[in-house]
Structure formats: structure tokens, C-alpha cells
Amino acid sequence: MSINTDSAVVCVADLGCNVLEQVTLRTPPLSRNSTLDSLAKTIERMLQRNGIETDRVIGMGFAIAGFFLENRQINAPEPLRDWSLIDLQPVLEERFGMPVWLENNATTAAIGESL
Numbered sequence: 001m002s003i004n005t006d007s008a009v010v011c012v013a014d015l016g017c018n019v020l021e022q023v024t025l026r027t028p029p030l031s032r033n034s035t036l037d038s039l040a041k042t043i044e045r046m047l048q049r050n051g052i053e054t055d056r057v058i059g060m061g062f063a064i065a066g067f068f069l070e071n072r073q074i075n076a077p078e079p080l081r082d083w084s085l086i087d088l089q090p091v092l093e094e095r096f097g098m099p100v101w102l103e104n105n106a107t108t109a110a111i112g113e114s115l
Helices: 032-049 078-083 088-096 105-114
Strands: 008-013 019-025 060-064 100-104
Touching: 008 032, 019 032, 032 088, 060 088, 060 105, 088 100, 100 105
Parallel strands: 060 100
Antiparallel strands: 008 019
């Protein structure tokens, strides 16, 4: 999952890094709570379409524009201020009920390029 200033992208992949489905929500993710609600519904539909039971999902990678401060808080760009200055990892793990690996978009892009 990737949160950008103009969109949110959700991708379902298997352990071989094969993309099963990718959906882009073109609405700017200005409100954290409403965006998380939309993302949860999108993930649910994607898992259903791909015949994946929720309990078979081992976790979620989550990328967001911005950089991390020393205390794991994200300093996101101004349009994403509702996502800023909090540690998102526990918020996301509680919301989605699974482990979440959280990084900024630049780091996840570099990881993706290396695969």
C-alpha cells in the first residue's frame, strides 16, 4: 500500500512478489480515517476477487510520502498533514489486524527496484 499526496495505491502480491492485483484510488488521501476506511474496503474486495482468505495474509507493507523522525513519527508533505507526526505503525496494525511494515516511499521504491 502506498499513500501519496494525490492518490493511494493498493497491491496484492504473493510471496514470490507476483502482483495479483493493483488498484489506485485517485482521491487525494487527505483524511486519514476516511482513507483507511476506503482502503480496508478495497483490500477486502481485492482479496475476495483473488480467492484469498484474510487469515492467509501474513502482513502488509505500507509506504507513505515523507521522512521518519527519530521516534518513528512520519513527517509527511503538507497535503498529508493528517498522517503526520504520529507513529502510524500501531494505528495501521490495529486498523487492519495484521503486522505492518512501514517505510517512506523512497525506501520502498529502492527495495522494489532491487527485487
